[in-house]
Amino acid sequence: MGEAAPVTAWASDFDVLAPQYLADPFTIWDELRTSCPIAHTERRGSTWLPTRYEDVTAIAHDVDHFSSLQVAVIPFQGQAPAEPVLPYGLPPISADPPLHTWTRRLLLPWFSHRRVEGYEPMTRALCSGLLDRVAGAGGADAATDYAQQIPVRVIAHILGVSPDLADTFTGWVSDVLEFADDPERRRRGVQGLLQYFTTEMAARRATPGDDLLSELLRTEVDGAPLDDRLVLGQAILVLIAGVDTTWSAIGSSLWHLATHAEDRRRLVEEPGIMDLAVEELLRAYSPVTMARVVRTDVEFGGCPMRAGDKVLMNFPAANRDPAIFERPDTVVLDRAQNRHVAFGSGIHRCAGSNLARMELRVALEEWLRRIPEFHLDSSDVTWAGGQVRGPRRLPVVFG
Amino acid sequence: MRIRVDPDKCQGHARCYALAPELFAIDDYGLSTVVGDGTVPPGLEGRARLAIDNCPEFAVQEVGATGD
Numbered sequence: 001m002g003e004a005a006p007v008t009a010w011a012s013d014f015d016v017l018a019p020q021y022l023a024d025p026f027t028i029w030d031e032l033r034t035s036c037p038i039a040h041t042e043r044r045g046s047t048w049l050p051t052r053y054e055d056v057t058a059i060a061h062d063v064d065h066f067s068s069l070q071v072a073v074i075p076f077q078g079q080a081p082a083e084p085v086l087p088y089g090l091p092p093i094s095a096d097p098p099l100h101t102w103t104r105r106l107l108l109p110w111f112s113h114r115r116v117e118g119y120e121p122m123t124r125a126l127c128s129g130l131l132d133r134v135a136g137a138g139g140a141d142a143a144t145d146y147a148q149q150i151p152v153r154v155i156a157h158i159l160g161v162s163p164d165l166a167d168t169f170t171g172w173v174s175d176v177l178e179f180a181d182d183p184e185r186r187r188r189g190v191q192g193l194l195q196y197f198t199t200e201m202a203a204r205r206a207t208p209g210d211d212l213l214s215e216l217l218r219t220e221v222d223g224a225p226l227d228d229r230l231v232l233g234q235a236i237l238v239l240i241a242g243v244d245t246t247w248s249a250i251g252s253s254l255w256h257l258a259t260h261a262e263d264r265r266r267l268v269e270e271p272g273i274m275d276l277a278v279e280e281l282l283r284a285y286s287p288v289t290m291a292r293v294v295r296t297d298v299e300f301g302g303c304p305m306r307a308g309d310k311v312l313m314n315f316p317a318a319n320r321d322p323a324i325f326e327r328p329d330t331v332v333l334d335r336a337q338n339r340h341v342a343f344g345s346g347i348h349r350c351a352g353s354n355l356a357r358m359e360l361r362v363a364l365e366e367w368l369r370r371i372p373e374f375h376l377d378s379s380d381v382t383w384a385g386g387q388v389r390g391p392r393r394l395p396v397v398f399g
Numbered sequence: 400m401r402i403r404v405d406p407d408k409c410q411g412h413a414r415c416y417a418l419a420p421e422l423f424a425i426d427d428y429g430l431s432t433v434v435g436d437g438t439v440p441p442g443l444e445g446r447a448r449l450a451i452d453n454c455p456e457f458a459v460q461e462v463g464a465t466g467d
Contacts, residue, residue, distance in 0.1 A: 336448075346410060
C-alpha cells in the first residue's frame with residue numbers, strides 16, 4: 001500500500017484513512033453537514049458518506065435499497081474465491097432478511113439484559129485485576145494496559161474459548177479491522193480466525209460445553225443442524241464485533257476523562273449519573289462505522305447512487321448533528337435527551353449493545369474507584385479509524 | 400401520564416428498560432413492552448420522559464401526545 005494522495009476536497013474526494021480524518025473527523029463532518037451533507041469519493045470504489053442524523057437513520061431503515069452484504073468500510077482487495085469458505089458471510093451482520101432475521105435470533109439471547117447481568121461479576125473482577133497490576137505504578141497506557149484487555153476476555157468467556165489467547169485474538173481482529181488496508185495483514189487475520197474456530201468447533205463437537213459455540217453446534221433449524229460454515233461465520237462475528245468496538249469506547253471515554261478534569265470529578269462525586277454518562281460518552285465518541293451496498297440505482301438526498309456503490313453508515317457523525325443534539329460537540333454527562341445511534345438504527349441494531357454498555361460502565365466505575373485522578377502523560381496519543389475509531393496509545397499519569 | 404411501546408418500531412436497544420426498569424419489561428430478544436397498561440405511577444413521570452427522549456427508534460411514546 002503506497003502513500004495515498006492528500007485530500008483537497010472532502011465533499012468529492014474524502015478518505016476515511018487520511019491522517020486528518022483519523023485525528024479530527026468532527027470538524028470535517030461539521031463542514032460537510034452544512035455544505036454537502038452526503039459526501040462522495042472514488043477512493044476504494046464509489047462510496048457515499050452521509051453526515052446528518054436524518055439521512056443516516058433513513059438509510060439504515062431502508063433495507064430494500066441498502067443491503068448489508070458488504071459491511072466492511074475498507075473493501076477486501078483481490079478476487080473472491082470461486083467457493084467461498086464463508087458462503088453465508090458473518091450472519092446476521094452481513095446478511096439481509098430473511099437470513100438476517102433467524103440468525104440474529106440465535107445470538108440475541110446470549111446478549112440479553114438478563115444474561116449480561118450474569119457477566120457483570122466476572123467483568124468487574126477482570127477490571128479490578130488489571131488495575132491491581134498498574135495502580136501501584138505512577139501511570140499506565142490506559143488503552144493497551146486496560147481498555148484493550150477487557151472485552152476480548154469477556155467475549156472469550158461467552159464463546160467458551162481460552163482467555164490465554166486474548167492477545168492472539170486481539171491481533172487477528174486488528175488485522176481484519178484496523179489494518180484492513182494492508183492485504184497481507186488482513187489475510188493473516190482472516191486465516192487465523194478461520195483456522196482457530198474450525199479447530200475449536202471440532203473440539204466442541206467432541207466435548208460440548210454450555211458456551212455459545214457449543215449451543216450453536218447443538219442448534220437445529222427446521223429439524224436440521226446448522227451448516228458448519230454458518231456457525232463458523234457467527235463465531236467469528238461475535239469475536240470481531242465484540243473486541244475492537246468496545247475497547248475503543250472504553251479508551252475514548254478514558255481519553256475524555258483524562259482531558260476533562262471537571263467531568264472526571266463530577267463522575268466520581270455523582271456516581272448516580274453513570275448510566276446517562278455512559279450513553280453520552282457513546283454518543284460523543286461513537287466508535288463504529290458500518291457500510292451498506294446500494295442494491296439498485298436510487299436517488300437519495302439528491303445523490304445519484306448506483307447499484308454496487310457503498311454507503312458508509314456514519315453513526316458517529318449522526319450523533320454530532322446539531323439538528324438533533326443541543327451543543328453536540330460538548331459532552332454533557334447527564335444529557336437527558338439522547339437518541340444516539342452509536343449502536344446503529346433499525347434491524348441491524350448492535351446485537352451486543354447490552355454487553356458493550358455494561359463493559360463500558362464497569363470499566364469506568366472500577367477505574368475511577370481506584371484512580372480518581374489522572375491526566376494525559378503527553379500528547380503522544382494515537383487514534384485508529386476507518387471501521388472503528390478509538391485511541392490505540394493512551395499514556396496517562398495518576399494523581 | 401400513560402406510555403406505550405410501538406412494537407413495529409422497537410429494535411431492542413433496551414434504553415427504556417435501562418433508564419426506567421419499573422415501567423418496562425423486555426424479552427430475551429430485547430423487545431420492550433410497558434408494564435401493565437402503561438399508566439405511569441406518580442413520581443415516575445421523569446423517568447418515563449427520559450425513556451421517551453432516549454429511544455433511538457422513537458418507539459416509546461406518550462399516549463395521547465401530539466401525533467399519537
